[in-house]
Amino acid sequence: MIGFSNKNRGLFNSRLKNEKFDVLIIGGGITGAGILLDAQTRGLKAALIEMQDFAQGTSSRSTKLIHGGLRYLKQLEFALVAEVGKERAIVHKNAPHLTVAERMLLPLTEKGSIGKLGARFGLWLYDFLAGVKKGERRIMLSADDVLKIEPLLDRTMTIGGALYYEYRTDDSRLTFEIIKEGMLRGGLAINYLKAETMLFNAERMIVGVKAKDLITEETFSINADYVINATGPWVDETDALDQSSKKSKIIHTKGVHIVVDHKKLPISQSVYFDVPDGRMVFAIPREGKTYIGTTDTFYTGDMINPEITFEDRQYLVNATNQIFTNVNLELSDIESGWAGLRPLVREEGKSPSAISRKDEVFEYESGLITIAGGKLTGYRKMAEKVVDIIRKRIKAERSKDIGSCQTAEIQLAGGKFSENIENVLAFFIKEGDKIGLSAKETEKIFYRFGSNTGKVLNFANGVPLSGLPLYWSIQLQYCLEEEMIAGAEDFFVRRTGALYFDILEVRDHKEAVINHIANYFQWSDIVKEKSFKLIDNLLLNF
Structure with a gap:
């Protein structure tokens, strides 16, 4: 091939x-x-x-979770809960490097949309319908237990909670x-x-x-x-x-997520929390950041580049500060984010979240x-x-x-493991160390490319790309040769997620990346200039 x-x-x-x-x-x-x-x-x-x-x-702008379907219980879509629960297990089996079990805290509050009895029954039903395995089933918590797990939550509002599991992915x-x-x-x-x-x-x-x-x-x-x-x-x-x-x-609704440094919202695990308007919002730690979302509003604008508005940002910042009262998140803390469209089958007369x-x-x-x-x-x-x-x-x-x-x-490309995934990661960390990668860098590459990590590391044997650290150089070369990128946006957004979770690195290395892509494809100066403008425009949003 x-x-x-x-x-x-x-x-x-x-x-x-x-x-x-x-x-x-x-x-x-x-x-x-x-x-x-x-x-x-x-x-x-x-x-x-x-x-x-x-x-x-x-498909690149979701909450980046392989849902078990808990949210669909509110809509009484029991068959959908059962189906996605089973499908989640299949995705995890066939692409274990892209589906990481994520412990989720569900705090219950005095004025929340879910009470203690509702949460207990709902999570029991969720475990049953979705076929949740024993080690990942719900654990009901007292208010004290919730606050020990997540002390950033508002003590005056918290009446209890639960722990359950979702699976984080890179969509x-x-x-x-x-x-x-x-x-x-x-x-x-x-x-x-x-x-x-x-x-x-x-x-x-x-x-x-x-x-x-x-x-x-x-x-x-x-x-x-x-x-x-x-x-x-x-x-x-x-x-x-x-x-x-x-x-x-089709009717379109827009979902926005924002990303802040983890130090600004230093939660110890993912949290799925109530918002006063009746919606639920996730806060999820990832790669030294915390991302928060999502909104759910009807949308009729530009479908290729849906905008993150001031109102979207303010909604998520306010929602976060209402549940994490000691955080005081500000709009200026937002480093990056994304807006995606949900193409929902039209149901007249329903609100976005009810469709x-x-x-x-x-x-x-x-x-x-x-x-x-x-x-x-x-x-x-x-x-x-x-x-x-x-x-x-x-x-x-x-x-x-x-x-x-x-x-x-069928194991997916990158998911072809014949032994425990942790053992394979340990092997690649040793291989990465031989070429000068830190354990953290190799781990990031592994959870991106999975069983193809060896192919990525092999590019260290060739001519290094000037102006780029080894970590970025080998990924760029692999994506040019094996992952059909046509420009810097493809690389920074959809192959590595760097624009969302490593935006400072994008700012530091955009010039070298664009220059190497231009050389690889023999771009004209006009095409190269367009690429610079595209990346600069993406960075200007934050």
Whole structure:
């Protein structure tokens, strides 16, 4: 297999132009990624195109948790709780480096939306429905116990609490590991390639798309038996390419997270707390920072770059100060953050938080299959639904059975461990020490790239990149050669998360990173200047 690099873009595009695919997926978020892998493992020839970078939309802007589904109990969605609980265990098994058990404190307050009896019953039901393993089941706490665990909480408001577990993840890296696994199994995925029109045969059935490469500006046709719309927030716009009148299926809500230095909010574990307006907010420590979120408001603005407004920041700062009364967080403490859009299946008359997070599949006379809604944790089951529809069609049209979903048992790229993950990490720490990496640096690389860490470390054997510490140099080289980055934003945001959790490092090393990417791709001065402006604009937001 040739390297998954944008240097090989011409070869990938040549395949798209000259081969016919069983399945073409439009949309490179986690849903599209899951469909690519599922289809490919059932023997179908699958391709995926994404108009931005992989995971650039919703799939890199979540709360970065593989939810067990506790929040859905409030909406009485018991089946959804059971499903995502089981799916969480599968994701953890197949990508253990990206799913870390996170102890969550649920403080109960006098005027909160959850009382002691409600919390006890709700968490019991959660453990039962989600199939929570014994060592991670709820523990009910007295007010004194809660304050011993988290002394920053308001003593006058706290009446008790509970401990339970969620799984922290890196949403964009999880998406990318799924795509890479699909590629390893013969699939094809290209970023920055936009579907502009649908291709129809004489019977007005869709037989592919005409797409534009947003890097080379070349336009060409891609032929496929089945076309899937998995474009998340852009589902309605992509459906419109079908040239038939369709009612809007999606309503967008915006979720904002802010990041502060851990010293500003030095919580000892994650906290899931009540807000006066009836919502719940997470505060989660990660890599020397604490991130807080999320908001939930209807949104009709720019879908590519949703803005973090003053009101969004103030809401989260106020919510934090109301529960952690001795913290006194200020707007100036915010170092970074992100705003993402939830593409929810439209339910008229409901508030943003009351709209179900369920997914739904739509089939059209043209043959187009569209999937909308859903959650990060449920990506695999969403993919299974879509490919099962294709399975039925192939049975009817070709008298052939492609079989059932296999992805529950597939270790993802980067998740291929044959022994205890802690032992593998210890081995890589020793290897990292040999080339001059600290244990902390190697650990960060490991929980980013997993079983591919050895490939990352191997780049220390080549020519070092001037102006960059070894830690950044080897990751940049690996991402250029094996992770399809097309620019500095791809690297700093979706491959490493540095813009969110290491923003000072981005400021320090942006020039060297952009210079090396420019040399690698032989950029013109104009393209290079655009890259500098893009990163500077991202940094100006904070």
